[in-house]
Amino acid sequence: MAKNIQTTYVCSECGAVSPRWLGRCPSCQAFNTMTEEIVTPAPAARKKSTSAVYSKAKPLAEIEYRTYGRTSSGITEFDTVIGGGIVKGSLILLGGDPGIGKSTILTQIAAVLSLNHKVLYFSAEESCSQVKMRAKRLGNKCDNLLLVNETCIDGLEAELDGVEFCVIDSIQAVYTDDLSSSAGSVGQVRECATKLMRIAKSRGITFFIIGHVTKEGALAGPKVLEHIMDTVLYFEGENQENYRILRSVKNRFGNVSEVGVFEMTDCGIKAVTDYSGIFLSESRGQEAGAVVTPAQTGNRCMNVEVQTLISKTTFGQPRRMSLGIDYNKLALLIAVLEKRCGVRLGSYDVYVNVMGGIRLNEPSADLAVCAALASSYFDIPIDKYTAAFGEVGLTGEVRAVSYAEKRVAECLKMGFKKVLVPAKNMKSMAKYLDKIDIVPVLYVGTMIKTLFKT
Ligand code: TYD
Numbered sequence: 001m002a003k004n005i006q007t008t009y010v011c012s013e014c015g016a017v018s019p020r021w022l023g024r025c026p027s028c029q030a031f032n033t034m035t036e037e038i039v040t041p042a043p044a045a046r047k048k049s050t051s052a053v054y055s056k057a058k059p060l061a062e063i064e065y066r067t068y069g070r071t072s073s074g075i076t077e078f079d080t081v082i083g084g085g086i087v088k089g090s091l092i093l094l095g096g097d098p099g100i101g102k103s104t105i106l107t108q109i110a111a112v113l114s115l116n117h118k119v120l121y122f123s124a125e126e127s128c129s130q131v132k133m134r135a136k137r138l139g140n141k142c143d144n145l146l147l148v149n150e151t152c153i154d155g156l157e158a159e160l161d162g163v164e165f166c167v168i169d170s171i172q173a174v175y176t177d178d179l180s181s182s183a184g185s186v187g188q189v190r191e192c193a194t195k196l197m198r199i200a201k202s203r204g205i206t207f208f209i210i211g212h213v214t215k216e217g218a219l220a221g222p223k224v225l226e227h228i229m230d231t232v233l234y235f236e237g238e239n240q241e242n243y244r245i246l247r248s249v250k251n252r253f254g255n256v257s258e259v260g261v262f263e264m265t266d267c268g269i270k271a272v273t274d275y276s277g278i279f280l281s282e283s284r285g286q287e288a289g290a291v292v293t294p295a296q297t298g299n300r301c302m303n304v305e306v307q308t309l310i311s312k313t314t315f316g317q318p319r320r321m322s323l324g325i326d327y328n329k330l331a332l333l334i335a336v337l338e339k340r341c342g343v344r345l346g347s348y349d350v351y352v353n354v355m356g357g358i359r360l361n362e363p364s365a366d367l368a369v370c371a372a373l374a375s376s377y378f379d380i381p382i383d384k385y386t387a388a389f390g391e392v393g394l395t396g397e398v399r400a401v402s403y404a405e406k407r408v409a410e411c412l413k414m415g416f417k418k419v420l421v422p423a424k425n426m427k428s429m430a431k432y433l434d435k436i437d438i439v440p441v442l443y444v445g446t447m448i449k450t451l452f453k454t
């Protein structure tokens, strides 16, 4: 062990310091919060020098402008999500549940990059032969891809001569000798990431770092790393379903609302280019409770189906459950329906699900959720070629949303016949009036009356 480095244990709640590990913080009494940290010796007091050069303020016009050189990963969807290609010397964190396909997608990208660049795959979780087996299964030609099977990252720097891209699989499995805590602890994860950042910035090497997210929080999740990273991506999706969604939550070099859709096949991850139909069910329109909404994610618009189910509460408090829609938003919309529209859901359990595992964070989905809930309540199906979008306020009024034209255009492209749009967005709808039936909606209550003739 390289040991002239000192470590201490710091409480992550209150910042109390202890020379040894304790199960309970003596200061704030919190359990299991002491994490190991390296003590950096305070620099000897600097002598004041008159010749010291300090940075001077400069006008923006005089500052040199550098465009970021971007390299394609070989997967267009991935490039789109990270803002148009991989930026040299950046740190990209790919988080996601175990088994979602993080190693698979990064092996594919490493294989493509290794055709023209020197790429190192630092595998702490799997042996070299396992990585090779996967690479073979993916069918990419990657004879030049360098593999290391190691868990200590202290020797990594020596392996990086001439390397341009490096994959670390995964940050929870690697450790540095400077800390005595085990791999995966908060201190180790943060220290290893800081080391990688130093290498990335000083040598211009791009790192792809895999991080697991566990529900129990047993391992240090990628959350502690987010501020060190340039780009943070999350790979999501139901394990049973083949679709995966790649979402960017932080990106110093691009838009964060961009979403990529992938499919897990038996020969790796494939980008889904025709994603228009995958968020819609086949039986749409036959049963009550489903409505389609054109959702804007990043630069793209896609039609997504919102499904709801209500059932009589048999015992105690009615249940509300939502997947893909914010829980508080759902509670708010239920209250609006109760108070303003006569849809009494007080004695019903309400379940809401957005198809395909996508998350609708934008307010434009409100109107579709209301329409779907009302459809469940009256048990009247909504025509499969009807879509709705609009933000719903607490007074029951429907507010205008952004990208209205683009949303209608998407519905038109998908063969929809009727779109319910906020009345305040009607100004921009002129060119679509003869192509598709556009219904302006001013209040949720009136929409429900027209849809269900109540
Ligand atoms: P993996 O990339 O190892 O997941 P992670 O690194 O995120 O933990 O992927 C694991 C799953 O993917 C595993 O259940 C097998 C499946 N898989 C395929 O379906 N097709 C493939 O070509 C590969 C390589 C894996």
Ligand code: MG
Residues within 6 Å of the ligand: 102, 103, 104, 125, 169
């Ligand atoms: Mg893996």
